[in-house]
Amino acid sequence: MNIPAFTLDRQYSDIGSSIQEAVSNVIKSGQYVGGEEILKFQDSFASLIGVKYAIGCNSGTDALVLALRALDIGSGDEVITSSFSFFATAEAVSIVGAKPVFVDINPATYLIDIDRIESKITDKTKAIIPVHLFGNPIDMSKIQSIGKKYNLKIIEDCAQATCTTWQNQKVGSLGDVGCFSFFPTKNLGAAGDGGAVTTSNERLAQKIKELAVHGSPKRYSHTRIGYNSRLDAVQAAVLNVKIKSISKWIGARQRIAENYFNLIGKHKRIFLPKINSEFKNHSWNQFVLRLPNNIFSLQRSYAELFETDLHKNKSLRNLIQSRLAEKGINSIIYYPIPIHAQIAYQNIDINREDLIHTERVCTEVLSLPMFPEITYEEQQYIATSLNSILIEYSES
Ligand SMILES: *Cc1c(COP(=O)(O)O)cnc(C)c1O
Numbered sequence: 001m002n003i004p005a006f007t008l009d010r011q012y013s014d015i016g017s018s019i020q021e022a023v024s025n026v027i028k029s030g031q032y033v034g035g036e037e038i039l040k041f042q043d044s045f046a047s048l049i050g051v052k053y054a055i056g057c058n059s060g061t062d063a064l065v066l067a068l069r070a071l072d073i074g075s076g077d078e079v080i081t082s083s084f085s086f087f088a089t090a091e092a093v094s095i096v097g098a099k100p101v102f103v104d105i106n107p108a109t110y111l112i113d114i115d116r117i118e119s120k121i122t123d124k125t126k127a128i129i130p131v132h133l134f135g136n137p138i139d140m141s142k143i144q145s146i147g148k149k150y151n152l153k154i155i156e157d158c159a160q161a162t163c164t165t166w167q168n169q170k171v172g173s174l175g176d177v178g179c180f181s182f183f184p185t186k187n188l189g190a191a192g193d194g195g196a197v198t199t200s201n202e203r204l205a206q207k208i209k210e211l212a213v214h215g216s217p218k219r220y221s222h223t224r225i226g227y228n229s230r231l232d233a234v235q236a237a238v239l240n241v242k243i244k245s246i247s248k249w250i251g252a253r254q255r256i257a258e259n260y261f262n263l264i265g266k267h268k269r270i271f272l273p274k275i276n277s278e279f280k281n282h283s284w285n286q287f288v289l290r291l292p293n294n295i296f297s298l299q300r301s302y303a304e305l306f307e308t309d310l311h312k313n314k315s316l317r318n319l320i321q322s323r324l325a326e327k328g329i330n331s332i333i334y335y336p337i338p339i340h341a342q343i344a345y346q347n348i349d350i351n352r353e354d355l356i357h358t359e360r361v362c363t364e365v366l367s368l369p370m371f372p373e374i375t376y377e378e379q380q381y382i383a384t385s386l387n388s389i390l391i392e393y394s395e396s
Pocket residue numbers: 059060061062085086088089131133157159160180181182183193194195
């Protein structure tokens with residue numbers, strides 16, 4: 001067997017012809033920027049998430065930048081977030097001139113450790129960006145109460161969490177704004193880059209809309225320095241087709257996750273992901289397990305820990321990843337390097353001890369193949385292979 005970590009081939013066999021038709025209609029129409037497809041998608045997406053407004057933009061990264069700008073966050077401000085995320089979460093904060101302040105994660109859920117947030121709040125803190133990483137919902141009730149207590153804005157990073165819910169509400173409707181990505185590997189992916197910002201605040205929605213089009217409330221009038229960050233019509237047309245299948249796909253992801261839980265044996269060398277809520281609230285963009293190792297130590301340099309060529313074949317995770325690959329099972333590491341250890345942030349002042357779980361988890365995580373069309377037989381093969389490899393390592 002050869003099982004990809006992620007593929008769109010099978011989805012294309014299902015709905016490819018509808019996508020082709022939708023794209024070709026846009027091409028024929030000549031309306032490539034703005035227009036009906038965009039308006040239709042923004043309405044459908046707002047109602048999917050349960051907010052009054054959804055504003056399409058160029059990417060999930062831009063969604064974060066637009067949200068920060070709309071909330072007047074910039075130079076001199078601090079924004080609390082997690083260092084165990086895709087780089088863009090912190091990058092957006094730096095792009096607007098503010099400083100990302102990293103709080104450690106809970107190693108079982110991979111989510112920001114809410115109990116550690118308050119100790120990082122200063123006079124300069126303006127916002128929190130909770131990341132619903134891998135589709136696992138953060139406790140938004142607790143985040144909201146911290147926000148209220150310290151008068152902080154809440155920007156949800158929902159890039160991996162389209163259709164994740166917290167207490168029967170979709171994430172992206174629980175903060176001041178929600179930021180979504182339609183990068184092809186996300187739960188709802190376009191045929192290229194795309195993103196959206198969600199909010200129920202009319203004033204914010206208007207400001208985001210203007211910022212996304214050159215700070216322009218009306219044509220050739222510019223009241224702010226903004227961006228050229230629109231969702232284009234072809235992508236909106238693709239998304240209008242794909243949004244019809246979103247509940248089916250999320251249901252499939254949840255079944256697949258459940259199968260992994262049932263098929264992968266209990267083993268002292270493996271930690272399965274902890275759901276931060278009920279099973280059906282998680283949208284399972286990724287199924288990420290943890291394989292603990294002995295190589296991790298704060299005494300080791302970033303280069304020793306995180307540069308794969310240096311620590312290659314030293315960690316159990318890397319050994320198991322290559323053993324799986326030999327059996328035709330492709331897995332991915334999200335994320336091999338914490339954001340604070342990236343060269344781009346080499347001058348940021350952090351205390352590594354404060355981020356020990358983030359650093360350790362980067363040396364342990366492995367994401368198994370996860371896409372709605374994976375078959376039960378493929379999952380059985382993955383689990384059987386993993387179980388037999390792990391038995392070998394427990395004997396040695
Ligand atoms: C993908 C992603 C982003 C950025 O989205 P793009 O559309 O790729 O710009 C931001 N945050 C997280 C957590 C992501 O996974």
